Amino acid sequence: MHDIDNDSEVNLDNYEVETEEHEYIDELSRIDSSDADKFLDVGVDTKEMARAGTFIQKDKSVIHCKTKLDGVEVMGISQARKKYEWLGDYMWKSISPDTDKFTSQAKEKPHEGYFIRSLPGVKTEHPIQACLYIAKDKFSQNVHNVVIAEEGSELHIITGCATAPHLVSGLHVGVSEFYVKKGAKLIFTMIHDWGEKVNVRPRTVTQVDEGGLIISNYISLKPVGSLQMFPTTYLNGRGAVARFNSILVASKGSYLDVGSKVVLSAPDSRAEIISRAITSGGTIIARGSLIGKVAGIKAHLECKGLILNDGLMHAIPELQAYVPNVEMSHEAAVGKIDQREIEYLMARGLDEDEAVSTIVRGFLNVDIEGLPENLKNKLDNIIAETQKDMM
Secondary structure (H helix, E strand, C coil): CCCCCCHHHCCHHHCECCCCCCCCCCCHHHCCHHHHHHHHHCCCCCCCCCCCEEEEEECCEEEEEEECCCCEEEEEHHHHHHHCHHHHHCCCCCCCCCCCHHHHHHHHCCCCCEEEEECCCCECCCCEEEEEEECCCCEEEEEEEEEEECCCCEEEEEEEEEECCCCCEEEEEEEEEEEECCCCEEEEEEEEECCCEEEEEEEEEEEECCCCEEEEEEEECCCCCEEEECCEEEECCCCCEEEEEEEEEEECCCEEEEEEEEEECCCCCEEEEEEEEEEEECEEEEEEEEEECCCCCEEEEEEEEEECCCCEEEEEEEEEECCCCCEEEEEEEEECCCHHHHHHHHCCCCCHHHHHHHHHHHHHCCCCCCCCHHHHHHHHHHHHHHHHHHC
16 A cells, blocks of 8 residues: 555544444435435435345444345345354455454444455346445544455445535545455456545455456545545456546645555466546646566556546556466556647537536546446436536
């Protein structure tokens, strides 16, 4: 981990780790409408349209949890630990509690998290949706998530993270361990909508076995105090594949230090990291790290950044190869909108603001693999609102 973020400014003593329990809600229609609106903004639909299951945690309480599909399990992590003694072999296997002060706190003062598992050979047509939500001001939500896609299964998860409309400040620490078994496929889409004074520290490691596939999509378009994440994926088996996509916007006052690392340690493994980032006054440190350990691997890293207003865009692409016969490449570009593109669109009848808005929207609209159609439409709307705010 590169430690140039502002973690020293995040004092854990400024946050509370105790809060009241929230009641369990059997029917999602009973969820408070303002909460439901926030859920929808991060892809979690309380009507459960085209969803195979739902997990919602508010502060430290699991307030709703169910699966609608045989062969897929969804439950709070404490319930899963009671049900499965073997889960101890997975928790803290990939991430050490002493990695940093945030993982230590997640170990010492845990607040649930989700356990999602697809049984061998089971393929989900619709995604599981999960929401980690903070409603208490100055609360540190410390969760531990475990996801297991068993051999030959296909699992799609949409996880939305958000805060209540009234919340001013908070801290979210999310330790996540993902296991993609032989021939399995996991599509994981995370949408963040935190708050201007919320600090966010996800800590994620994924293990992928032979022939397994992980597609990870990360979207953060709304203001956030600070976000620092550097998920690491280990391609352990022959033919394992990882594809990471991220779309980032940093408004004034936001600090985003976001990247992905993939270690390719098996023959014929493949990795791709694609990042699109815009600063409209905030700071973005966009990282990407590919490590080739064996011959016959292929990996590519692409980071493109756009500066709309004064801000910092810092792209850090890294390639490491330890043997001959690897195929690894990267490209990084940071700049402003090309004046010729603006003039081209203005010549076709748009005014300058409309031209800039069109270019920004096109830049953000990366084709993200594995998104359901209704979430694509929702994302299009969020991007449209975001680029209006940036203008």
